[in-house]
Amino acid sequence: MLVLSRKKDESIVIGDHIEIKILAVEGEQIKLGIVAPKTVKVHRSEVFEAIQAQNKEALSASSNFLEQLKKK
């Protein structure tokens, strides 16, 4: 992992089209500004983790739900 130190209002550039700027630092919270082309998806990593967990939970369905469907 590349580690860089930045101050408020400084930024880093990734590739030709992505810029990440430090907008504010308040205690433990850091506000980032991200400039990237629309084709680049930016997500909080918790979102991905939550979806992964949800997919795995969805796999635990038991076969008796098919019986339920018939009852309705």
Next chain:
Amino acid sequence: MKIATKFLGEVEIIEKDILMFEQGLLGLEDHKRFVLLPISEEHPLVLLQSVEQVEISFVVAYPFAFKKDYSFDLSEEDLEQLQIENEEDVLTYSVVTMKETLQDSTINLLAPLVINLDKKRGKQIVLQDNKAFSLRYPMQTLEGSAK
């Protein structure tokens, strides 16, 4: 060809119906080849069954039946990966998390499965606006029709 399925036992499928999820589903990237199998005439639900592994089987729902105004844009990258040329070829499903009853079950509107039926390609897409799209949207609100 015959495949073993989690919910329906052995099922005969047509090889050209196999959908390719090149990136798999999130957290389950190793499973790439799936088929859609009908399970109900009354409910807007189908199975997304892995062709390779019997336990990898999702109940998926037609999301518009539960949220009429559900809509999202596909990125250029998604359109390209799925080789989408016509809107009519696109089918959207949501992964269902089944609970004891259908009323308590939820669908994932945040990460829909987008399928190009013509090119037999699928992808789980993460929508950008995670405030507007629920990861656990209750199924009890059946709004639209199954068609």
